[in-house]
Amino acid sequence: MSKSKDGQETPLMKQYNAIKAKHPGALLLFRVGDFYETFGEDAVIASKVLDIVLTKRANGAASHIELAGFPHHSLDNYLPKLVRAGNRVAICDQLEDPKSVKGIVKRGVTELVTPGLSYNDQVLDTRRNNYLASIYFGKEKHGIAFLDVSTGEFMCAEGNPSYLEKLLQSFAPSEVIYSKAAKKTAAEWFKNDFITFHCEDWVYQYDFTYEKLKSHFGTANLKGFGIEELTSATIAAGAILYYLEETEHREVQHISSISRIAEEKYVWLDKFTIRNLELVFPQHEGGVPLIQILDQTVTPMGSRMMKKWMVLPLKEKQPIEERLNVVDFFYQNSSLIEEIIGNLKHIGDLERLISKVVVGRANPREINQIKKALKASLPIKELLKNQQNPTLKRLSDQIHPCEFLMEKIDRELEEDAPMLVHQGGVIKDGVDAELDEYRGLANKGKDFLVQIQQREIQNTGISSLKISFNKVFGYYLEVTHAHKDKVPQEWIRKQTLVNAERYITPELKDYEEKILNAEERMIALEQKYFQELVLEAGQFVTQIQQNARILGTLDTLISFAKVALANGYTRPKISDTETLEIKDGRHPVIEKQLPVGENYVPNDIYLDHDSQQILIITGPNMAGKSALLRQTALIVLMAQMGSFVPASFARIGIIDKVFTRVGASDNLSKGESTFMVEMTETASILNNLSDRSLVLMDEIGRGTSTYDGISIAWSIVEFLHNHQNFKAKTLFATHYHELNQLATDFPRIKNFNVAVKEVGNKVIFLRKLKEGGSEHSFGIHVAQMAGMPNPVVFRASEILGHLEKDKAVKEKKETFKSVPKNNFQLSLFEMDPKLSEAKKLLDEVDINAISPIEALLKLHEIKKKME
Ligand SMILES: Nc1ncnc2c1ncn2[C@@H]1O[C@H](COP(=O)(O)OP(=O)(O)OP(=O)(O)O)[C@@H](O)[C@H]1O
Secondary structure (H helix, E strand, O other): OOEOOOOOEOHHHHHHHHHHHHOOOOEEEEEEOOEEEEEHHHHHHHHHHHOOOOEEEEOOOOOEEEEEEEEHHHHHHHHHHHHHOOOOEEEEEEOOOHHHOOOOOOEEEEEEEEOOEOOOOOOOOOOOOOOEEEEEOOOOOEEEEEEEOOOOEEEEEEEOHHHHHHHHHHHOOOEEEEEHHHHHHHHHHHOOOOOEEEEOHHHHOHHHHHHHHHHHHOOOOOHHHOOOOOHHHHHHHHHHHHHHHHOOOOOOOOOOOOEEOOHHHEOEEOHHHHHHOOOOOOOOOOOOOHHHHHOOOOOHHHHHHHHHHHHOOEOOHHHHHHHHHHHHHHHHOHHHHHHHHHHHOOOOOHHHHHHHHHOOOOOHHHHHHHHHHHHHHHHHHHHHHOOOOHHHHHHHHHOOOOHHHHHHHHHHEOOOOOOOHHHOOOEOOOOOHHHHHHHHHHHHHHHHHHHHHHHHHHHHOOOOOEEEEEOOOEEEEEEEHHHHHHOOOOOEEEEEOOOEEEEEOHHHHHHHHHHHHHHHHHHHHHHHHHHHHHHHHHOOHHHHHHHHHHHHHHHHHHHHHHHHHHHOOEOOEEEOOOOEEEEEEOOOOHHHHOOOOOOOOOEEEEEOOOOOOEEEEEOOOOOOHHHHHHHHHHHHHHHHHOOOEOOOEEEEEOOOEEEEEEOHHHHHHHOOOOHHHHHHHHHHHHHOOOOOEEEEEEOOOOOOOHHHHHHHHHHHHHHHHHOOOOOOEEEEEEOOHHHHHHHHHOOOEEEEEEEEEEEOOEEEEEEEEEEOOOOOOOHHHHHHHOOOOHHHHHHHHHHHHHHHHHHHHHHOOOOOOOOOOOOHHHHHHHHOHHHHHHHHHHHHOOOOOOOHHHHHHHHHHHHHHHO
């Protein structure tokens, strides 16, 4: 097939190569007859990813080409697998009916599916947005844009690298595009975190992209979207529109607007904070992110909205209060929750369905689902209208019932219409007289066939005679060989099977023509009416998109109320003061994971600008310091998302930035955090502080030697306290009890410790935060708890004792020479009394004299001693 006998490239292969050359970097699915074929490298990848057979075809004299294909009807099954494996897939279809063409069929790429651009239900996760991001690396500012083509959501922003990195982390796009010239920067930025693609440099030009956006939205400028002045964001966003065209996504009217991600509206979370607080994604496999606790939504829109709210907590009091008022309302009127949820459950993925309508991919079932969703939104609209809550009333007003569309679908589309229009049974009776007539004819014709069958059974006496249909002969009469002799002469034999014969008659053919004609016309008319319905639905894009947004918002707020009721959360008080006051705060995730019978120990936190700006929190490993730090940030963020919080009381003086830094060694397992990184990131915190920042520092300085670490930690705390402009509220967890000294020197630094109790040589964790510093670290006790061999534990205690003594010595510039050398082998027995007793018993044994039974008894004795 690849080359003709004379070694020339076949016309088909020529066509393939030409199309392939137009889409470099894409895996080409090339439609040949009923198959999608892949060749060469593509075939190798496809066979591996899809687990399909790889064959080789001769390709001229000495070479061959790999080939792998699958039936065209399996596309929906195989395409998502290829895309999820990170491939860009170009689908090349036959653009003409092969029957009506002589020679080679015209072919062309009808869609280029990339990880970031897909409508396919199998590729998409209903509970997550599927964003394509575009980044413009500018001289002054970088620009970024996000598009979810499956919902039509389009956003952009610009700023410094750390802002963009934070947005990338928050929205976790499935694919990132950028300009070729920025290849090197992009490689440094993205490492292997994202699937990327680069466009030609001329795409990332201001004039071109500005025009692209204007012509897409049909506006004279971009002022209405609030992005006129954002040059870098415009470039990034316009490049996305270009990329859509490049990938044959031309029906994109559902992208009806672009919004600016308003930095000033949302809390600044640095990328480390998003990861460390595990808001949406777990940090490690098996971890539980906060969203898993808070997301009880029942619609895909709600779930996607919740994720957005989590990474973009608000920092303006009024919109936070508005959300809290609604949550409070449902909290107080919990009987409404189930009623509304009952209706929300019928909404489905309205947002993605309407996108499919626009791009011409909606099938009859999906149009029916739009009707169901619109129907279910009516009782919700009614319910909300009657409540004593202004926000709910407003939401009710904004739900558009789209009655005209709903009624039209109801009137015209069969309730149980099939997925595919050409299967028939899509349009209801009574919509069109001609359609009804054809349908009647087709059905009547079929009734008549039954009558013929009955008549012929009687006439011939062949009781098993039946009339069937196949594509080759049309309708035929089938008679088993046993009855062959009874067949009338005028029947025309068409086919002989192993145990039956098939016949046709002129009468049968006559009806066949009538039936087939009628069916063909019936389907053509059904298709026409269905297309009209889809077009009509397309007229309601804006209203339906708005409905989807409102129902998603409602779903999210109800989810907050549900979770608050189930977990005993309270409404936070949002204040303009600088005070952060939490009573009986809990960690929303850890409290759900404790073993049965164990209760989470609640703790209070108080921070302000006057007397308690910085808390130095000491305590042994495992005491609960990290949990306390994280729960404080989570409570603040939950409150500013509009959720109730796990505490008996919370007054939240609005926070505008949350910074988190965890000491290097906590991250060593990921192999990415060195002391240098720790210090760079800490520096970036200190350079970006604000008066309303919340800073969480967990074991900063532990990535270096003790004295280095203490000194660095010490000076960071001093810096935070003495900053000229900002009093950033800070929780500083540390092993270095030496830092307790700071509280005596600075008025707004206070010492706290997470309490533990020592009983004998054991440590009991009380998990309670108490005022005051702690005397020493408890690392050695924790080592013991972790099952460290006793000799190691004893030896560590001994060394610690000497080192502590040494500190005094050190001040006189001496070294740690007082720590005595240890002979580990010898001391093993000496240091553990049980072991030394066992040794004594063993020494007493004379191996040459002991009988097997005595040996067993001795062993038993030794074992007992060791228990
Ligand atoms: N208030 C609490 N109530 C009940 N259990 C808690 C509480 N705080 C923490 N824990 C439990 O203790 C474990 C250890 O807590 P955490 O990691 O916060 O300790 P840490 O003091 O930061 O230790 P390290 O210094 O080793 O990081 C947590 O995983 C959690 O299961």
